[in-house]
Amino acid sequence: MSPTLVIRGARVLDALAPEPRPAVRDIVISGDRITAVEPPGDAPAGAKTLDARDMLAIPGLVSAHYHSHDTLLKGCFAPMPLEAWLLHAVPPNYPQRSREEVRARVLIGALEALKSGITTLQDMATVHPFDPAEVDTIAQAYDDIGIRCVLALQVGDVPGSRPLPFWDEVIPPELRSAATVTVRRGGSARELIERIDGERRRHGGKHPRLTWALGPATPEICSEEYLGLLAELSERESLRVFCHVYESKGNTAIARQHYGADGGSLIRHLARVGLLNERFTLAHGVWLQPEEIELVARAGAHVALNPASNLKTRSGVAPVRAYLDAGVKLALGTDNSSCSDAQNMFQAMKLFALWAGEDGEQAFAAATVGGAEALGMGEDIGRIAPGRKADITLLSLRDPAFVPLNDAVRQLVYSEPGRSVRHVIVDGRPVLENGRSTTIDEDALYADVERLMPELMRDLEQIRARNERLLPYVAEAHRRTMALDVGLDRYRTI
């Protein structure tokens, strides 16, 4: 197949063998794949060329944990404990949103991601109330902007406040119905699975850059029967599974209080229901005990770390060094816009490297090959190499972050905030050129968001007013959680 695009004269950085000053190469693309990475030569006739002299080519970054549903709430909240944040931010608190708002929020999140060099998002999207037309809107928005996405509908089947420690004890009964952070659904676990998988089958094959996965939100809000059925479905259809596990001390308290049959361990619980395997990615993984880290490593499961949101929700510091030492497969995520508050893998990489006390190579690997493997795309994305999908981010080296160029990967992780992203190619197609989207009208999108915000802000004000009554009780529940001995402390250890 003849070349369709040649990226000429870029320094190509490989996550598995990074050179301090990467060699200058031409990257030859045919259709959606890279066919050659070779010393600079003449441009082949007929192919489009992209002059990438003085640029660094990196594999498109992979955010292995993200939610599109609250991208319009960036900047709305001060740091607060996870359990209080849930009451402000998650969709079950809000009335159903308009199609326009859903489209705008998917696009603005994806646009921010592309502008910071992300080419693949793992979106655990909450669709509340459940509505197939909203799923259509999400999938169409991803198609239109041109980013790659692994979409998992985030669903649990245990309603109410039981999954939150001490809430049922401290929140007065008359306020308890308001204190829900989960999606309530009628019907059996089997019917729920049928509904979720129905969406996957309905959309199957229609979207070239969209793949489907399963998203049990957290083990605590999922029944054992539902998790077991998801494990069967994952096995049968080779589907990836993404799940928040041990994000906060609160999650850990629930594990100790309600999972006695599994020795108080969510990891043992996940293993028992058949989910803990190489198709499973646990998001966050802050509060695992050493023996649980070993179980994750042995199962070949992945961990997607989210340092920025963990710090902003006061959830603690994940044991990155212990994960690296145990050989756990690590990926990185950018998480919700209302608790990180940026779709920016440069921030995630830097925090990861600082947590782990490492020189940047592991952070870059987690943001590329590690994410690709977690998403089941280890053969296709994550590296710039012949045969791989052409998902490439080009950064200007004529930027103070890279001048002088002493060590490309270290400067990428420690110096570069995302400012120098110039061009982004997904599936062989430039979707960002000179920092501007080629696929959507950015200014029209910004205008749409401005127009849609008053209604969202009115709803948020009502939620804030409701929460004012709830938060003193949530604070008391938090105090009790903090006082609990769960056998480890992720506020003190790195």
Ligand SMILES: [Zn+2]
């Ligand atoms: Zn999340």
